[in-house]
Amino acid sequence: MRSRLDVLRLPAFRVFVAGYATSALGTLMAGVALAFAVLDSGGSPTTLSYVLAARIVPMVAVLPFAGVLGDRFPRRLVMLWADVLRAATQAAIAVLFFTTTTPHIGLLLTLAALGGLGEAVFRPSFDGLVPQLVPDDRRHEANTFLGLVRSTATVAGPALAGLLVVLTDPATVLLIDALTYVPSILALLWIRVPDPDPAARTSMLREMRAGWRQFASLPWLWTITLQFTLFNLLLWAPYLVLGPVSADLFYGGAGAWAAITAAYGAGAIVGGLTVLGWKPARPLLVATAATILWAAPSAALAVRAPLLVVCAGGLVAGIVSAVFGTLWMTAIHQRVPADAMSRVNSYVVFGSFSVGPIGLALAGPAAASTSITTVLLIGVAWQVISGLTLLGVPAIRHFRHVSPARAEPERTTANA
Numbered sequence: 090m091r092s093r094l095d096v097l098r099l100p101a102f103r104v105f106v107a108g109y110a111t112s113a114l115g116t117l118m119a120g121v122a123l124a125f126a127v128l129d130s131g132g133s134p135t136t137l138s139y140v141l142a143a144r145i146v147p148m149v150a151v152l153p154f155a156g157v158l159g160d161r162f163p164r165r166l167v168m169l170w171a172d173v174l175r176a177a178t179q180a181a182i183a184v185l186f187f188t189t190t191t192p193h194i195g196l197l198l199t200l201a202a203l204g205g206l207g208e209a210v211f212r213p214s215f216d217g218l219v220p221q222l223v224p225d226d227r228r229h230e231a232n233t234f235l236g237l238v239r240s241t242a243t244v245a246g247p248a249l250a251g252l253l254v255v256l257t258d259p260a261t262v263l264l265i266d267a268l269t270y271v272p273s274i275l276a277l278l279w280i281r282v283p284d285p286d287p288a289a290r291t292s293m294l295r296e297m298r299a300g301w302r303q304f305a306s307l308p309w310l311w312t313i314t315l316q317f318t319l320f321n322l323l324l325w326a327p328y329l330v331l332g333p334v335s336a337d338l339f340y341g342g343a344g345a346w347a348a349i350t351a352a353y354g355a356g357a358i359v360g361g362l363t364v365l366g367w368k369p370a371r372p373l374l375v376a377t378a379a380t381i382l383w384a385a386p387s388a389a390l391a392v393r394a395p396l397l398v399v400c401a402g403g404l405v406a407g408i409v410s411a412v413f414g415t416l417w418m419t420a421i422h423q424r425v426p427a428d429a430m431s432r433v434n435s436y437v438v439f440g441s442f443s444v445g446p447i448g449l450a451l452a453g454p455a456a457a458s459t460s461i462t463t464v465l466l467i468g469v470a471w472q473v474i475s476g477l478t479l480l481g482v483p484a485i486r487h488f489r490h491v492s493p494a495r496a497e498p499e500r501t502t503a504n505a
Contacts, residue, residue, distance in 0.1 A: 096230040101280045102222045108276025109215075110238045112172065115269025117246025118253070118262055119179060126186045126259035127197075143198040145446050148205035149439060152213065156435025157296045159214035160428055164221070167214040169277040174207035176270035183263035212438055217430035220422045221282040232418040233365045236411050240357030247350070300432025303425070308484035309373055310421070310437065316475045317441040320383070324468030326448025328387045331461050334453075335390045338461075345396055349386065352400040356407020363408070364415045373488040374480065376416040379409045381476035384469040391465035420488065 097103050127140055158167050178200050185192045185200070223231045253262045305311060336346035369375045385402035394402075425433045456464045479485055 096223055096227040096234060099223060099227070101282070102231060104276045104279055105218075105222055106234065106238060108273035109235070110242070111269045112175075112273040113239055113242040114246050114249070115179075115266035116175075117242045118250035118269075119266040121247045121250035122254060122259045122262035122266065123182070125254050126182075126263065129259060130186060130189075131191050139194070140197060140201050142446055142450075143201040144205035144208075145442075146205070147202045148209040149443050149446070151206060151209045152435045152439040153297055153300070153432075154435075155210045156213040156300055156432035158210060159217050159431025159435070160300070161296060163282075164214040164218040164431065165277045165280060165282060168211050168218065169274055171207045171211035171214070172270045172274050172277065175204055175211070176267045176274070178204040178207065179263055179270075180267035183260045183267060186260035186263065213431040213435040216418070216421075216434040216438075217427070218282065219418075220427060220430065222280070225423075228422045229368055229415065229419045230365065232422070233361055233411075233415045236414050237358060237361035237365075240354055240361055240407070240411060243357060244351060244354030247347075296432065300429055301436060303429045304433050304436040307424070308482065309488050310425075310433070311440075312479060312482055312485065313373070313377065313417070314437050314440040316380070316479055318444060319471060319475065320380075321442055321445040322448040323471045324384060324387060326445050327452040327455075327464050327468050328390075330449055330452035331456055331465060332386070332390060334456070335393075335461060339393055340396050340399070345399075348396065349400055349403045352403035353386070353407040353410075356404035356409075357411045358407075359404070360408035360411025361415070364412050368490050369416070370490055371486070371488065372416040372420055372490050373485045376413045376420075377476060377479045377485055379412050381473055382406065383409045383413075384472040387465045388469045391462045391469065393462075 097106070123140065182197065182200050182204075185197065219231055219235070220228060250262050253265070332349065333346045336342065336349065340346075383406050385405040386399060387402075389399040389402040421434065421437070422430070452464060
């Protein structure tokens with residue numbers, strides 16, 4: 090285990106992880122706090138949907154542009170200013186709920202949109218900065234460890250937020266979230282990595298097109314991204330909407346959904362520990378095969394299996410999320426040129442999440458016009474069929490892990 094954690098001996102990565110861990114915990118606390126803040130101030134579930142959409146839609150819309158920023162300018166500075174924006178907007182939302190009984194919906198939506206903008210700017214640069222902080226032979230461990238941080242925050246963040254909401258109030262929790270960005274900002278100020286060469290810059294539109302050409306030139310990359318576009322539309326968005334509804338109707342309420350969610354987070358931690366020192370010869374084949382099991386909790390809910398079985402499905406899906414995430418990001422870091430990393434990752438994230446809000450909006454009405462079981466089983470069928478289909482794609486089937494000394498980025502015209 091010690092050798093698997095040697096990546097933490099790198100000072101820059103250790104400081105970066107410490108800052109990221111606190112901000113990730115705060116971000117996952119904020120989701121619970123914001124929901125209760127809106128509802129406690131008299132907002133309806135529809136109002137809450139608008140607030141959540143106001144954060145997601147701008148985040149998706151600006152991702153390709155954000156990817157250009159991450160390759161064009163120093164990534165740590167792009168992330169730093171994104172954290173400043175996220176901290177400021179969360180603090181402003183907290184103040185809004187502290188000072189008004191019923192916040193103005195227009196102002197609340199604007200602040201939520203600005204927070205989503207900060208998230209969009211942060212993400213592509215984050216994915217590009219990690220390879221700059223660790224040597225090639227430690228990127229697998231670095232991605233695994235960051236996955237463990239996210240998984241732990243997924244479990245601890247909502248639980249801590251729920252406790253603090255009971256002991257204090259939602260606005261206080263939102264203010265705490267704003268403060269959790271401070272360690273991340275300090276970490277980004279401290280670390281030093283090489284900056285892009287200003288002489289290599291072209292127009293932003295040209296760099297965006299070059300990033301697209303790099304993304305489109307890698308069949309293994311865009312086919313899996315396409316799978317996850319429809320994964321979020323057909324499987325995961327309905328699960329996130331109809332999971333709580335099923336828990337309320339068939340399993341006794343919010344406590345059941347909390348147990349399912351906690352099982353997913355626990356599975357992600359188990360999966361992260363499992364993949365920590367595991368480097369399969371055909372990583373994308375393993376990762377793609379594993380994604381089929383992401384449908385486990387939806388399948389269990391669709392047939393109204395006992396709660397213990399649904400939780401087991403959540404545990405399996407959590408393990409899959411960690412295994413897939415580590416192998417996927419390591420493949421990207423190994424095969425995508427460093428100077429195009431943020432742009433390419435922006436297209437991956439944009440493609441994966443672009444239609445997710447549509448899935449969230451349609452899941453409820455679709456279930457009302459058919460049934461919860463029908464909507465969930467459509468997602469399960471998609472995940473099984475798409476996973477089996479991708480296993481036959483040569484670019485995925487023949488993708489092999491190579492040692493860092495032999496790894497060659499699959500460069501096309503990213504700097505054209």
